[in-house]
Structures are given as structure tokens and as C-alpha cells.
Amino acid sequence: MAVTLQIAFNSLAVKEFQIINPQVLPAEGEIVDFKWDDFITDPGELELLENNDQTFVCSIVFKSYTASDVKIMVVLHEEQEYNARLYNS
Structure with a gap:
């Protein structure tokens, strides 16, 4: 079974990227960190992410399941924005 994890950013001008068959899937509300240059090749985007201390x-x-594949889309929020949205709704 193939698993595709599609990752987008809520607040940064960074393109979405995919991880095919990730070893771990993030959970809702989980703090995540990446070795960005494993997944992103654009030097400007890498610099933006590396300089962002958030x-x-x-x-x-969403999650989509079929007999042969799973697709999961997540959005990464800066922690302050995520908490503000969570506690002010």
C-alpha cells in the first residue's frame, strides 16, 4: 500500500511538498520538525524555513483511503497561530 503525505504551510510562502511512504504520520496538534533540505530544493524556500524560528x-x-493507497494532507501552522485559532474558536 502506498502512502502519500502532502504537506502545505498556512503562513509561509513555501510550496507544498510530498513525502511518499513516510515512516511516521503526524497527528493533529502534534509539533513537527523536518530536515527541510530532504524535501525542499528551492534555495529561497530553504533559507526562509531555516531563518524562521517558529x-x-x-x-x-483530509485523509483518503482506497484498497491500494492512502493520501493524507496536512497544513503546518506556526504554533502561535495554531494555538490562537484553537483557543479562540
């Missing part, structure tokens, strides 16, 4: 929190947008 912690990212995962928000699961």
Missing part, C-alpha cells in the same frame, strides 16, 4: 503544529485537512 515551531510548526500539524493540522490534518
Whole structure:
């Protein structure tokens, strides 16, 4: 079974990227960290991410299941924004 994890950012001008068959799937509200250059090749985007000292929190947008594959889309929010949205709703 193939698993595709699609990752987008809520607040940064960074393109979405995919991880095929990730070893671990993030959970809703989980703090996540990546070795960005394993997944992103654009030098400008890498610099933006490396200079951003924010912690990212995962928000699961959708999950799709078939007999042969699973697709999961998550959005990474800066921790302050995620908490403000969570506690002010």
C-alpha cells in the first residue's frame, strides 16, 4: 500500500511538498520538525524555513483511503497561530 503525505504551510510562502511512504504520520496538534533540505530544493524556500524560528503544529485537512493507497494532507501552522485559532474558536 502506498502512502502519500502532502504537506502545505498556512503562513509561509513555501510550496507544498510530498513525502511518499513516510515512516511516521503526524497527528493533529502534534509539533513537527523536518530536515527541510530532504524535501525542499528551492534555495529561497530553504533559507526562509531555516531563518524562521517558529515551531510548526500539524493540522490534518483530509485523509483518503482506497484498497491500494492512502493520501493524507496536512497544513503546518506556526504554533502561535495554531494555538490562537484553537483557543479562540
